[in-house]
Amino acid sequence: MGVQRDRRVLVSFAGGIGHLNPMLPIARALRASGHGVGVCGQADIIDGIDGFDAHFPTGTPAPAPTMESTGRLTTSDLDHEFSVIGTYFAGSLAARRFDHVRGIIDHWTPHLVICDEMDFGAMLAAEHAQVPRVIVNVIASGALTRIERIREPLAQLRALHGLRGDPTGSELTRDLVVSPFPPSFRHPDFPLSETAVSIRAETEPATGRYAAVDWLVTGDEPRRVYLTLGTVFNTESGDLFARVLDGLRRLPVRVLATVGRNIDPATIPVTADNIRIERFVPQSTVLLHCDVVVNHAGSGSAIGALTHGVPVIALPMGADQELNAERLAALDAGIALDPITVSPDELRDAALTVVASEPLRAGARRVRDEIAEMPCPASITTDLEKLMVAARRG
Numbered sequence: 001m002g003v004q005r006d007r008r009v010l011v012s013f014a015g016g017i018g019h020l021n022p023m024l025p026i027a028r029a030l031r032a033s034g035h036g037v038g039v040c041g042q043a044d045i046i047d048g049i050d051g052f053d054a055h056f057p058t059g060t061p062a063p064a065p066t067m068e069s070t071g072r073l074t075t076s077d078l079d080h081e082f083s084v085i086g087t088y089f090a091g092s093l094a095a096r097r098f099d100h101v102r103g104i105i106d107h108w109t110p111h112l113v114i115c116d117e118m119d120f121g122a123m124l125a126a127e128h129a130q131v132p133r134v135i136v137n138v139i140a141s142g143a144l145t146r147i148e149r150i151r152e153p154l155a156q157l158r159a160l161h162g163l164r165g166d167p168t169g170s171e172l173t174r175d176l177v178v179s180p181f182p183p184s185f186r187h188p189d190f191p192l193s194e195t196a197v198s199i200r201a202e203t204e205p206a207t208g209r210y211a212a213v214d215w216l217v218t219g220d221e222p223r224r225v226y227l228t229l230g231t232v233f234n235t236e237s238g239d240l241f242a243r244v245l246d247g248l249r250r251l252p253v254r255v256l257a258t259v260g261r262n263i264d265p266a267t268i269p270v271t272a273d274n275i276r277i278e279r280f281v282p283q284s285t286v287l288l289h290c291d292v293v294v295n296h297a298g299s300g301s302a303i304g305a306l307t308h309g310v311p312v313i314a315l316p317m318g319a320d321q322e323l324n325a326e327r328l329a330a331l332d333a334g335i336a337l338d339p340i341t342v343s344p345d346e347l348r349d350a351a352l353t354v355v356a357s358e359p360l361r362a363g364a365r366r367v368r369d370e371i372a373e374m375p376c377p378a379s380i381t382t383d384l385e386k387l388m389v390a391a392r393r394g
Contacts, residue, residue, distance in 0.1 A: 006034060010110040011052070012101055013041040014119035014230055016091060018300050019138045022180045024112060025377035026136065026384075027051060027200040033381050039305055040104055040122070050082060056104050058096075068262045073238030075340055076318050088147030089118045094157055097121025099127075105129045112386040117145065123172055128161050132387040135172065137179040137196075140299035141323040143187040153394075175387060178380060181303055182370045185327050197383065198372035201303055206282040213285050213341045215231060215276055216256045223355055224292045227257040227308075228283070230298045233317045234260040237296075240315065240339050242254075244271040245277075247347030253355075256286060292354050297321040297328065297336070306333055309368035311360040313350050315339040332363030 004262055007216045009026050013019040020041060027037045028051060036053040039046050043057030098121035105113070105125060113126040113133040126133035139145070146349050147169050158166060166172070177185070177196035186192065227244055241259060248255045249272035259265055265277035283301070287293070287308040295301040296312035302324045305312050312334035314325035328334030337350055354360055 006036065007037045007111040007385075008038065008108060009112045009388075010056075010101070010104060011037060011039045011110065011114045012097075012119050012122040013039075013116040014089060014097055014121070015116065015138070016042070017045050018231070018298060019116040020117060022201060022301055023116060024051070024137045024140050026114060026178065026201075026380070027322060027382050028204070029378040029382065032378070033385075037109060038110065039105075039269075040101060041345075043114070045092055054108060056108075057101075067379070068235050068237055069267070070234065070241060070259075071236045071316065072216050073204035073236065073240055076316060076322055081111045081144065081319055082146050082149050083278065084334055085310060086153055086195075090120045090150035090154040090157075094124070094153065095160075098125045098157060100151070101125040102128060105131055109332070112384060114384075117177075120150070120172075121157070121240065124157060124161065124163060126152070127171065128163060132175050134154060134176045134178060134384065134387065137177065138299060139320045139323075140181045141184050141320060141327050142179075142181075142190040142304055143323045143382055144320045147148075147342060158261075158363055178375070178382060181299070182374065183305070184331060184367060184370055185303070185306075185324075187323065187327065189223075198374055199377050199380060200371050201300075201307065203282075203284045204286045205224050210285055212276055212278045212281045213289070216254055216286065216290050218275070218372050219254045221252050221254040221274055223251075223253040225253045225255045225292045225294060225351065226286045226290045227255060227260070227294045227348065228301060228302060229315070231260055231295045233296050233298070233319075233321075234263060236317065236324050237339070240317075241268050242270050243342060244315070244347050245272075245275055247344035248294075249275050249372055250344075251289075251348060251351060253351070255279065258286075269391050277393065293307070294351070294352060295340075297324040299324060300318060302328060302334075303371075305373050306364055307368040309361075311357070313337060313366040315349075331367060332359050332365070333367055334360065348363050359365040 038054030039052045040056040045061045101122040102125040115122040116138045173193040179198045180201040255275045293305040294313045297316045314336040316322040316325045325336035
């Protein structure tokens with residue numbers, strides 16, 4: 001049975017930009033096949049974003065850029081992160097997301113809903129409306145969501161809307177799960193569901209040239225290092241940027257650091273001829289030229305480095321980062337340091353170790369080769385179209 005080429009697909013995400021990015025290649029593939037694609041998520045993220053036919057923002061539009069500080073760095077607490085998934089993502093946020101997404105389904109009538117794995121409210125809204133849904137994993141290790149933490153809040157939301165009980169969470173993966181991460185990176189105690197397919201992560205090619213990248217590839221230093229702490233934890237990193245750069249500036253390396261659009265590079269009190277600090281440069285344009293990446297081990301940042309075969313020095317500060325750092329070490333593709341206590345000297349020594357380590361470079365290349373062999377996002381378009389055939393609207 002064929003599929004009309006003008007079906008509507010709603011892409012819905014409950015978190016920040018790291019929750020939307022893994023779904024963008026799928027959205028592009030669907031639009032290239034002639035389908036209309038809408039996006040629902042935080043207004044400050046989707047405001048003005050290209051590549052969608054309809055926008056359904058929640059919250060307020062993006063404010064004018066303001067400068068923030070790097071905040072205060074606190075000790076990571078993994079048990080607290082597990083609790084946040086239950087009380088917030090599966091609890092209070094899910095209740096609000098259910099109402100919002102259910103309203104969009106009634107108004108825009110999508111034939112398919114694609115949700116990030118933390119968008120529990122959208123998942124239940126699609127189930128309630130009898131619209132097929134697809135779950136896209138956004139946690140590379142797969143180990144952050146614990147069923148014992150989400151079971152009760154989701155049971156309450158299901159009961160409120162007349163949905164049958166689902167104590168094992170199996171209903172959430174009934175249709176299709178898409179994992180844009182290499183299977184080896186997933187924690188072995190949290191295997192993918194039987195309905196899951198794996199695809200490689202892709203970023204939209206950057207256009208134009210970037211002066212910072214041109215600077216990075218010049219100079220006499222024999223090695224190149226990229227430093228980023230992401231787009232959320234950059235404002236919760238305290239003096240970590242300064243400590244890392246203070247350690248790296250004394251090495252024969254050229255360092256490009258990005259601190260985020262909302263932080264003034266001039267506030268980072270480290271200057272050296274071999275260091276350049278920018279607000280933002282597309283990661284994909286930088287990683288092509290790097291020997292080592294220093295980052296927070298966020299899912300997108302960690303997998304981005306491995307996609308290019310670059311080993312990682314991880315400084316996990318929260319969310320799923322500690323879990324990702326563990327997987328980097330298990331795959332011999334990186335090492336982890338304590339962001340609270342690491343000194344410039346320790347960071348310098350770690351960078352020297354990683355640069356000289358053939359096992360770490362080989363581990364990163366193994367994951368790179370695994371990713372390169374994975375199917376592209378467009379390969380699942382037919383699977384998604386088959387689900388649309390089952391949609392309740394013709």
